[in-house]
Amino acid sequence: MSKSNETxxxxxxxxxxxxxxxxxxxxxxxxxxxxxxxxxxxxYYYFDSKDALIVGVFDELCKGIEFAAFFDLEQxxxxxxxxxxIAIGAKMIDEQDKDPYFxxxxxxxxxxxxxxxxxxxxxxxxxxxxxxxxxxxxxxASTLGLLRNKDNLTxxxxxxxxxxxxxxxxxxxxxxxxxxxxxIEAVYSLFTRDx
Amino acid sequence: MSKSNETxxxxxxxxxxxxxxxxxxxxxxxxxxxxxxxxxxxxYYYFDSKDALIVGVFDELCKGIEFAAFFDLEQxxxxxxxxxxIAIGAKMIDEQDKDPYFxxxxxxxxxxxxxxxxxxxxxxxxxxxxxxxxxxxxxxASTLGLLRNKDNLTxxxxxxxxxxxxxxxxxxxxxxxxxxxxxIEAVYSLFTRDx
DNA sequence: GTCTATATGGGGATAGAC
DNA sequence: GTCTATCCCCATATAGAC
Numbered sequence: 448m449s450k451s452n453e454t455x456x457x458x459x460x461x462x463x464x465x466x467x468x469x470x471x472x473x474x475x476x477x478x479x480x481x482x483x484x485x486x487x488x489x490x491y492y493y494f495d496s497k498d499a500l501i502v503g504v505f506d507e508l509c510k511g512i513e514f515a516a517f518f519d520l521e522q523x524x525x526x527x528x529x530x531x532x533i534a535i536g537a538k539m540i541d542e543q544d545k546d547p548y549f550x551x552x553x554x555x556x557x558x559x560x561x562x563x564x565x566x567x568x569x570x571x572x573x574x575x576x577x578x579x580x581x582x583x584x585x586x587x588a589s590t591l592g593l594l595r596n597k598d599n600l601t602x603x604x605x606x607x608x609x610x611x612x613x614x615x616x617x618x619x620x621x622x623x624x625x626x627x628x629x630x631i632e633a634v635y636s637l638f639t640r641d642x
Numbered sequence: 643m644s645k646s647n648e649t650x651x652x653x654x655x656x657x658x659x660x661x662x663x664x665x666x667x668x669x670x671x672x673x674x675x676x677x678x679x680x681x682x683x684x685x686y687y688y689f690d691s692k693d694a695l696i697v698g699v700f701d702e703l704c705k706g707i708e709f710a711a712f713f714d715l716e717q718x719x720x721x722x723x724x725x726x727x728i729a730i731g732a733k734m735i736d737e738q739d740k741d742p743y744f745x746x747x748x749x750x751x752x753x754x755x756x757x758x759x760x761x762x763x764x765x766x767x768x769x770x771x772x773x774x775x776x777x778x779x780x781x782x783a784s785t786l787g788l789l790r791n792k793d794n795l796t797x798x799x800x801x802x803x804x805x806x807x808x809x810x811x812x813x814x815x816x817x818x819x820x821x822x823x824x825x826i827e828a829v830y831s832l833f834t835r836d837x
Numbered sequence: 838g839t840c841t842a843t844a845t846g847g848g849g850a851t852a853g854a855c
Numbered sequence: 856g857t858c859t860a861t862c863c864c865c866a867t868a869t870a871g872a873c
Contacts, residue, residue, distance in 0.1 A: 451838070470753060472667030475866065488869080489839050497867065551756055558665060558749055560815055567815050574816060602823040606831075609824065610801060613808030620755055620762050621769060628797040629804065636801075636831035646856070670848065683851080684857050692849065 455493050457483050462504050467548035471501060471555045505556055505566065508549075513573065514580030523584065525591045529638050532584075536611060536630040543615050550615040577608045588638070595639045603637055650688050652678050657699050662743035666696060666750045700751055700761065703744075708768065709775030718779065720786045724833050727779075731806060731825040738810050745810040772803045783833070790834045798832055 461482045465474040476497065480487040494500040517539060523531055543550055560566035581604035589597050610633045614626045656677045660669040671692065675682040689695040712734060718726055738745060755761035776799035784792050805828045809821045 454838080469757070470667060472665060476868090477865080485838095486840055487867095488841085491868070492838060551753065554749065554753055557811070557814065558746065558753070561746055562663070562665075571816060574812070578819075599823060599827055602820060602827040603831075605819060605824050606805060606827050609805055609808045609812060613804045613811065616752070616808065616811065617769070617804065619752065621766060624773075624800060625797060628794060629800050632794055632797040633801050636798075649856080671850090672848080680856090681858055682849095683859085686850070687856060 454483070454485065454489075458490065458493055458500070459504055459507050462500060463507065463552060464548060466504060466555055467551040471559065501559075502565075504552070505569075508552060508556070509569065509573065514577050518580055518584060520583060520587060523587060525593065528588055528591065528593050529634060529640065532634050533631055536634070537627050539611065540614060540618075540626050540630065543618055547619070550619050554616070554619075574608075577612075578605055581605070581608045585637070593638055595637060607633060607637075649678070649680065649684075653685065653688055653695070654699055654702050657695060658702065658747060659743060661699060661750055662746040666754065696754075697760075699747070700764075703747060703751070704764065704768065709772045713775055713779065715778060715782060718782060720788065723783055723786065723788050724829060724835065727829050728826055731829070732822050734806065735809060735813075735821050735825065738813055742814070745814055749811070749814075769803075772807075773800055776800070776803050780832070788833055790832060802828060802832075 458479065462474065462479055465478055465482065469478070476487050476490055479500075480490060490500070494503060517535055556566055557570060560570045582601055585594070585600045585604045585607075588594050589600060594600075610630065614629065617624060618626065653674065657669065657674055660673055660677065664673070671682050671685055674695075675685060685695070689698060712730055751761055752765060755765045777796055780789070780795045780799045780802075783789050784795060789795075805825065809824065812819060813821065
């Protein structure tokens with residue numbers, strides 16, 4: 448990796464952490480430069496403005512978090528459907544547990560998105576990707592005859608998406624809740640199972 | 643209302659709106675003073691610092707949003723339980739629809755709370771209030787024999803709290819989802835009903 | 838690519854008159 | 856209670872050498 452790429456990556460990485468710790472608006476070039484170990488004006492060689500840096504961090508944040516990165520429709524079969532769904536949710540909860548910065552920074556961008564079309568378009572696309580992903584998943588489950596009830600698949604799919612999403616929000620400042628159990632209950636509530 | 647109280651209330655109200663539109667960090671005394679129609683230093687008569695103003699807006703934000711303000715346990719009976727639960731959710735969704743500022747400002751404070759003990763304590767208490775409120779509600783439903791399944795009442799209660807909470811988040815930037823239907827599905831998924 | 842030096846603007850906050 | 860005038864600081868950003 449060239450020196451240029453190294454510094455670029457370091458700028459993104461450091462900014463990401465500082466955005467989580469102090470918020471985007473209160474993170475300054477002075478703080479970033481100090482942490483990266485370069486002079487403040489050097490940042491302008493990589494990003495024309497603070498806004499450009501904010502976009503750069505967002506680009507990085509969005510990498511590899513689309514629905515398909517976690518859910519592979521093919522892997523779900525009649526025999527493993529419920530278990531797979533629960534396992535993936537548990538995995539996502541673990542990852543958020545390990546990187547508490549992620550949710551915070553994402554929240555920062557969600558708020559930015561309420562005032563900025565570019566961000567709102569991209570976040571909306573991401574959200575829609577998850578909603579339609581869960582819809583496809585439940586359709587497959589329905590075809591396999593695994594659902595307790597086949598009505599309103601769309602609303603049910605959205606419900607799952609909402610729960611998984613909000614677990615992240617809650618985790619930001621309440622560690623005492625059994626999030627995996629909530630996810631299990633949500634999944635069980637839709638699927639038939641021995642009781 | 644005295645002149646003093648009038649200005650105080652106006653400062654809170656205007657700040658609340660500006661916080662939603664521009665974010666707390668990017669809202670300045672200059673903007674607030676202009677909107678309220680007083681000179682910038684006059685604000686210091688009411689709030690010693692910007693931090694004090696931020697707390698003042700938060701105090702106002704917290705008024706009347708506790709669980710009991712929406713859910714009265716007494717009103718839930720065997721006959722109206724599911725309908726009441728659905729109706730209250732629908733009412734909360736309508737209110738958030740009418741005041742899109744509320745969720746945004748609350749989100750701003752949630753992020754502040756990740757860096758500030760005072761805010762995090764108070765938000766945590768509010769969250770716990772909702773979680774235990776839903777627990778009590780489901781216990782009553784269970785006693786009345788209305789639940790499909792009596793296991794893991796806590797996780798089920800938390801699931802409802804999560805969904806209602808996150809509907810607000812989603813509403814911030816996606817108006818095309820049938821949120822009331824999602825709430826209905828969530829409620830139905832726990833209660834027995836004719837199918 | 839990275840530096841030092843510097844410009845410029847606007848933020849929060851205070852002094853003190855009315 | 857509200858004003859005008861003013862201070863200090865630090866933010867983003869630029870100029871230009873190396």
